[in-house]
Amino acid sequence: MMEEVWQKVVVGDIIKMENNQFVAADLLLLSTSEPNSLCYIETAELDGETNLKVRQALPETAEIDNDIVKFSEFDGEIICEAPNNRLPKFEGKLNWQGQTYSLDNDKILLRGCVLRNTQWCYGLVVFSGHESKLMMNCGKTVFKRTNIDRLMNDLIIGIFIFLLSMCLICTIACGIWESQIAGDKFQIYLPWESYIPGTILGTKDGSVTEGATTLSLLTFFSYIIVLNTVVPISLYVSVEIIRMGNSLLINWDSKMYYEAKDDPAKARTTALNEELGQIEYIFSDKTGTLTQNIMEFRKASINGKSYGDYLDASGTALEITESDDSVFIGDSDLEPRTSTPVSKLYILVT
Template sequence: MKKLERKLRANDREYNRSFRYATNAIKTSKYNVFTFLPLNLFEQFQRIANAYFLVLLVLQVIPQISSLSWFTTVVPLIFVLTVTAAKDATDDLNRHRSDKRVNNRKVQVLIDRKLRSEKWMDVQVGDIIKLENNQFVTADLMLLSSSEPLNLVYIETAELDGETNLKVRQALTVTGDLGEDIEKLADFNGEVRCEAPNNRLDRFTGTLIVAGQKYALDNEKILLRGCTLRNTEWCFGLVLFAGQETKLMQNCGKSTFKRTSIDRLMNVLVLCIFGFLVCMCTVLAIGNYIWEINNGSNFTVFLPREDGNNSGFSAFLTFWSYVIILNTVVPISLYVSVEIIRLGNSFYIDWDRKMYHSHSDTPAEARTTTLNEELGQIKYVFSDKTGTLTQNIMIFNKCSINGKSYGDVYDYTGQRLDISET
């Protein structure tokens, strides 16, 4: 057996568990109760302004440098971190709810020679499951049999490739003869050897071994998670990949902290402002050094210096003192303003009537408040002829022939607009 080859048996959970394959539960959230605080703080301190104010807070606890109380920095910093953390927690909570909703969907699984209704998260590699018309495919399956002639099934792959046209899959004859006979399906002990989990949606290689005979498996025999069964009363399938090992989840990758062009621009601006602050503090420190050389000795009677506190060291301390005094030059409130604007913009997206689909009663939903402004940053849109944008539905709106306009124009509420002919 090849090193990266997967091996499994139908209706044999004990055997398949020995390989420690992934369960069918999925996870798209970034945090949990224990990792939220450290991970979120790590992500937030990647922002230049937050890191700057953290360094400033450290400087303010040094009495030889700071002339201001550390409360003046820690209060606004905590406020900024709290607002951003609350927003990130809300977004991740929605991801947890979405994961829970998907993991708790029901599907019929053949267990102990009976079809039982089980949650998606409880499905395991090697299980035989039954799908019905208009039902989502639970995991990556090898098609066994179906209700259609020649064991064909029709699937919609819109969630995988955006195409709404139906695709055809066909089971092997040796498994198609099983039909919907529960006893035959329960006695099926075929063994599958196939490729390791990967993100290639357009290809699959594997071998089915039944009674010593080998049968080749390709992409035409596989139903991928994310597809929807259409125009097919029922079908049975053998779970090959589950949960995070399915091709759909392999293409998703891990949830990461995404940064928009506005975030990157603000980091550049803050760096420029910080550079300006360093220049000002350097000039002031040099001025302090010159003053100490020329006039500082005249004040030693009233302000005696500590041992080792010469003019150079005094200028060094003065530099950091001015960094603290002039800290308001770096706008920490800028990030708070941007976060509030993003939150408000997400509400406007949810309330937008022009983005409401009345046929399915589906409003727009901003699932994250981090990337809203990227909607207005698109320069190019590339599309093909598969109906990704048109859904293969062409509707006549209006045309002009020989200077005369034909057709009516309607607004988003469905009311006819009175437009004079041109």
């Protein structure tokens, strides 16, 4: 038994996991510390469910228990389906000691699960790395951007294209000026650099046209430096400062303060504040996600006494609370029944 990082786990390895540890690969459960070779896992990383699920090892492999020597001699062969992204399904068989055992999803621990309420368990790696079901279900990561971010990106790209166009026009104008108008004559007062062809310094041979072309190309980068202020880089900083101020206003908003639990609003990110309230789609998986499942007590008969809604002479239901002294049913000569048991029963059922 040796300790190893999860990246080096390969198919065929037998690994030991302890309580509250993540499963590093798709495993065939061999034995656990719990009775009947049961183990409990949390699959919140796979399907979002926080309730614990039960997995059980084969009774034949469960007899190995925690014996390292027997695990080192384990020579079982697994024949199963090819790697796929179907989380709730697994088909295969285990050939071991001349016997064949059927395998299903109840005997498999998938990568991404967390071992819970189980001291330890052993598993045989079936799929690892990119062949595990978790990785097969992974798609491309989508970076969330707000509408303002998209608009600013488009504006910056447009401004940068405008900057390049301005620099290109100025470069062409510089080449025309230096070669055809008066640039060449100005060398008497401001000679070209020594590395430019056609300079009056005589350091490099060439025509005036070649020198003007070289000079204009070098001037292109100078124009980019001179006109770089056209691109509003500070715009991003200004927007982030505004977002931070908006998040502070959300944190300080007294109307979003829940006094019962002393819980104020908390802006955990400044990247999506401007998208608040702009709901485009609502997805609901089942009843109860957007509604409340509430049970309300109606009627009950306890020890021969009937409890429920009392009606007045007009047939309207009377609301009974603990503050009421007594309640009479029907005629006034009937025994009064206090409302305390009814209120307690209502609280219990609700």
